Amino acid sequence: MGEGAIFAVIAGGGTGGHVYPALAVADELVRRGHARSSVRFIGSARGLEATAVPAAGYAIERLDRREPDENAHLIARPPR
Secondary structure, three states, X not given: OOOOOOXXXXXXXXXXXXXXXXXXXXXXXXXXXXXXXXEEEEEEOOOOHHHHHHHOOOEEEXXXXXXXXXXXXXXXXXXX
16 A cells, blocks of 8 residues: 555445446545545455556455465554
8 A cells, every 4th residue: 555644445346336336436426525545445356446446546455375474464553
């Protein structure tokens, strides 16, 4: 993930039924004045979100492993 303040982290995906509503929420946050860079996604490297989220202009941290503990460092970072 890039530098800067994070307002929202959106997780979930795999299918369009999860990804596109999540993108709609992100778009609404931007419409209401939040910086696009302050909205981040966490999702699978294999799901639809891996391509749809960057195509929509949002940052995404891709989880490549199946063990949750191996990915904990991605969401448990202290604030900067």
